[in-house]
Amino acid sequence: MAVKPMLHYFNGRGRMESVRWLLAAAGVEFEEKILKSAEDFENLVKGGNLMYQQVPMVEIDGLNLVQTRAILKYIAAKYNLYGKDLKEKALIDMYVEGMRDLNEMIMYYPLCYPGEEEKNLNFILERATERFFPVYEKALKSHGKNYLVGNQMSWADIQLFEAILMVEELKSDILSAFPKLQEFKARMSKLPSIQKFLQPGSQRKAKMDGKNLAEAKKIFKFD
Amino acid sequence: MMAGLLLVEGTHCINNITENQELKIMSGKPILHYFNGRGRMESVRWLLAAAGVEFEERNFETAEQRENLIKSGKLMYQQVPMVEIDGMYLVQTRAILRYIASKYNLYGKDLKEQALIDMYVEGMRDLYDIIMLQPLCLPQDRKETLRVIAERANQRFLPVYEKALKDPGKNYLVGNQLSWADILLLEFILMVEECKPGILSAFPKLQEFKARISKLPRIQKFLQPGSQRKPPMDDQAVEEATKIFNLEKGLIFYKRRNIQLCPLHGILAEKQSNNI
Numbered sequence A: 001m002a003v004k005p006m007l008h009y010f011n012g013r014g015r016m017e018s019v020r021w022l023l024a025a026a027g028v029e030f031e032e033k034i035l036k037s038a039e040d041f042e043n044l045v046k047g048g049n050l051m052y053q054q055v056p057m058v059e060i061d062g063l064n065l066v067q068t069r070a071i072l073k074y075i076a077a078k079y080n081l082y083g084k085d086l087k088e089k090a091l092i093d094m095y096v097e098g099m100r101d102l103n104e105m106i107m108y109y110p111l112c113y114p115g116e117e118e119k120n121l122n123f124i125l126e127r128a129t130e131r132f133f134p135v136y137e138k139a140l141k142s143h144g145k146n147y148l149v150g151n152q153m154s155w156a157d158i159q160l161f162e163a164i165l166m167v168e169e170l171k172s173d174i175l176s177a178f179p180k181l182q183e184f185k186a187r188m189s190k191l192p193s194i195q196k197f198l199q200p201g202s203q204r205k206a207k208m209d210g211k212n213l214a215e216a217k218k219i220f221k222f223d
Numbered sequence B: 001m002m003a004g005l006l007l008v009e010g011t012h013c014i015n016n017i018t019e020n021q022e023l024k025i026m027s028g029k030p031i032l033h034y035f036n037g038r039g040r041m042e043s044v045r046w047l048l049a050a051a052g053v054e055f056e057e058r059n060f061e062t063a064e065q066r067e068n069l070i071k072s073g074k075l076m077y078q079q080v081p082m083v084e085i086d087g088m089y090l091v092q093t094r095a096i097l098r099y100i101a102s103k104y105n106l107y108g109k110d111l112k113e114q115a116l117i118d119m120y121v122e123g124m125r126d127l128y129d130i131i132m133l134q135p136l137c138l139p140q141d142r143k144e145t146l147r148v149i150a151e152r153a154n155q156r157f158l159p160v161y162e163k164a165l166k167d168p169g170k171n172y173l174v175g176n177q178l179s180w181a182d183i184l185l186l187e188f189i190l191m192v193e194e195c196k197p198g199i200l201s202a203f204p205k206l207q208e209f210k211a212r213i214s215k216l217p218r219i220q221k222f223l224q225p226g227s228q229r230k231p232p233m234d235d236q237a238v239e240e241a242t243k244i245f246n247l248e249k250g251l252i253f254y255k256r257r258n259i260q261l262c263p264l265h266g267i268l269a270e271k272q273s274n275n276i
Helices: A017-025 A038-046 A068-078 A086-111 A117-143 A155-170 A179-190 A192-198 A210-220 B042-050 B063-071 B093-103 B111-136 B139-164 B180-195 B204-214 B217-223 B235-245
Strands: A006-010 A031-035 A057-060 A063-066 B031-035 B056-060 B082-085 B088-091
Touching (some): A017 A068, A031 A038, A063 B111, A068 A086, A086 A117, A086 B088, B031 B235, B042 B093, B056 B063, B088 B093, B111 B139, B111 B235, B180 B204
Antiparallel strands (some): A006 A057, B031 B082
16 A cells, blocks of 8 residues: 655645645645644654755655655656656756746745835736746747647646646736637646646645744744 | 868858858757856856766857847746757756756666755755855855855755765765766865865765765866866956846845845845745
């Protein structure tokens, strides 16, 4: 009987959300050990299984994986979401690394200085519509296929879908100039594993609000 | 293919080759596009050198040259580093490094070794980025930044690699062969030492590692003066980089407990978390 991957994080999106998306889209059931207090986190650190005393950490296949990218890469490779050869891998890597940049901006957005929300929001939206989305729109347009790389779903597609939803939470009509991305989003939404993850009650976490941020600050001791 | 055919750029004219046509020596060597400094490209230079792969560099010297590169459409996100290799224009440092590591057998023998290598290199990258940005600090923040670098290195990162090497006969971080984790660790050690000489004093295994890896012929060659390795940034180099890159306003200047990445000439830098 296979042991399910165990995710160690707090009850928010943060850096772990992309991992949840990847596992969910791949149809892999997983469990979560949610950190609820500073003490929970300290105990986890003392347990010695966090290579750099940081989370995310995922227990999988006898490994205690840390570092978001290392975790994502392992899962993608294991579940055949990493293309069929080195060149496809390179393309997937280029796509997901760009998406990671966008993802990070959005993740840090709730932490910006008071009074700078609008400036930072505009920056994110500008980057999304001028630097990142055009790349993926163009890729889909150029080959006319359903997925970004090769002819099968990869980590890049799942990461893109997640990124689109997150930017839409900031500006609901952000895809108005990107017809291919709209079709892509509709198509991906229909995949059974993704549909399931989008249902209320799934392990998908909610967008960070003030309360969630306060919780994170308490657990990880930052201000 | 004519031997000795010159690389032609811009406005030169050779025989009946028109202006603006670019002729390349069909050497198949990777071509690195960046400025003449370490920045994010240095790890790529290390990796190629350690793999024994000869490479060319097209270093731009002005903002205009950089903008021309962007206009050429070869930069997926209008950013460098970019490496032309095997018919691709690779961008994003990690994508570039992974491709090279895989191609030249520096990525372990199976998924688990790859995971371990990834954990090691990703860990280094966190502190590496801080060290990379450190020359761009405002002078009043420099001392504190260097202190933080030394503290993080001593407490969070170096112990991990010291521990990984502690078993007798363990010459490399992962498996029993050289991987890109070893190469980047040597690069990392040298960079941290530049910030704080003697930082390895409490890490005997890392001292041995450093000596051992430095002696590998290709690495030795790269460490010689005159190689393609770049020096640390001095004030003049900082000035040039600032001009070339119009160093953009970043997104967030976020102050973490005890850790403050300095504003870069009014540029907001992203912060690395202590814990997440």
